[in-house]
Amino acid sequence: MSSWYRPDPLTRDLIHLINARRHDHGDADAAVDTLQAFLDQDREQDLLTVLAALDEEMAEWLFDLLAEGACSVVIDGDPEEKPTYAVLAALELPLQANLRLPLGLKIDPVATSDLLHKHLHLPSGTVVMVEPRLLTDATLDLLTLHALHEHISALADSQRRQCMAARLHPPVESTAYLIFELIGSPEPGLPESIEEEDRQALLAGLVAQCGELAPAPQMIEAPVYAAYAMFDAQNAVRLHRLADETVAVWRDLEPAVRARIIVHLHTQCGNGVYMPVWTDLFDPELPDDYGPVWTSPDVWVFTADLPIEWPGEMLTNRLLAEGCTRFENHIVEAPEN
Structure with a gap:
């Protein structure tokens, strides 16, 4: 007699949210909560298996929610007040060609925090924390959605910030990523665009700190969830x-x-x-x-x-x-x- 497999409760929740989305009555917040529960249990591979099996529309929906769930968490507070968020973000930056090893890619977290606050026009009260070194694609490649979610969840719980990478690996492409966190943000997302003047000033300030960056402001786009940077890497x-x-x-x-x-x-x-x-x-x-x-x-x-x-x-x-x-x-x- 064949045995019947009953999915665990979390898998049943995932099936339910996918079916709800198919019938146009899905709850995005509930979906993010379910995906974050998978990441809390380090079941990233289960989510990627499902992602590969969905049709294009459903896969794009789950892909974006997965990035948000990994990198944007609610900070516990008074339930009667408007929620605030901790958001893990990345800004892609161009590197000079023919870099010398070992890599430096060091930046000043305090000065860079001020640059980001000013040129991304972040709301007052939002605290910006910055990874002290730019990360290469080969370095980001070693991370996981679980690691990203664990990192930003710890900051949302007011724990001390830990560096995301112990060492840098030589880049595969001429790209580096500025990783930063927004703590106390009134929104779970990120700015969708950067004005040309801000783009130039932001890169000029970063190049002044790190000579390994290329002065090519036209290459800079709006910041994204760090999960997207990890996917690209x-x-x-x-x-x-x-x-x-x-x-x-x-x-x-x-x-x-x-x-x-x-x-x-x-x-x-x-x-x-x-x-x-x-x-x-x-x-x-x-x-x-x-x-x-x-x-x-x-x-x-x-x-x-x-x-x-x-x-x-x-x-x-x-x-x-x-x-x-x-x-x-x-x-x-x-x-x-």
Whole structure:
């Protein structure tokens, strides 16, 4: 007799909120509470599994709520007063090329707090706390949604601020992230835009503190939840590693085989929000039923707000730079597409 699996209460809550959203009567606050409960239990992978299985509209909704739930928490206070929030944010900044190791990327937390308060036009009474070093994409790649949520929840409970990374890792791309927290914010979100004058003044103030930054204010956009910065960092690191591994296997082939090998770059269309990417090496002289010479493991990337062709284009550029010119991009569509 087969056993019947009964989902745990939290999983049932997740199923309920997804079904409620499908029928247009979902409660966003209740959904955030449920997602935060998953993160409190360090069940991030369960949420990502669900995210990969949803349709595009539902996946985009859950993706944004997950970022908010990880990085924005209510500060306990008088229930009769308007709530205030602790928000974990990130500002993407351009780095100079050819950085020297070991990295510095140090900033003055007090001066930077003043810069952010002034040029993001934050409400009075909002306390700004700043990570004392800019974080690279390879450093953010090592974090998790659980770690982000744990960090901002501790600050919301008035605990002492801890650094988010013990050491910096060399960047994969010329990007650094200014991580900061808003404590006592009247809103759970972040400013949606930065005026040109503020953008220039903000970057000028940061460049004065950290010479490793590039003076390119046009590259600066409005701050986002730190979860989005982590997703971008993980995308960059994972795709670069996939390219490195593919090129390394390709280079190890015998010259005659390498000359005729075609690299296939596969992107699983899925829901266009969270999906796998992989590569294989195909020898056209082998029988069709032989299959690829080598296939990489799947690399999962977050592609919300990015074109479906983006992972293939990024991998193509890396392969070309390494001298590999025989490749094909394959977008593998889901059956319903």
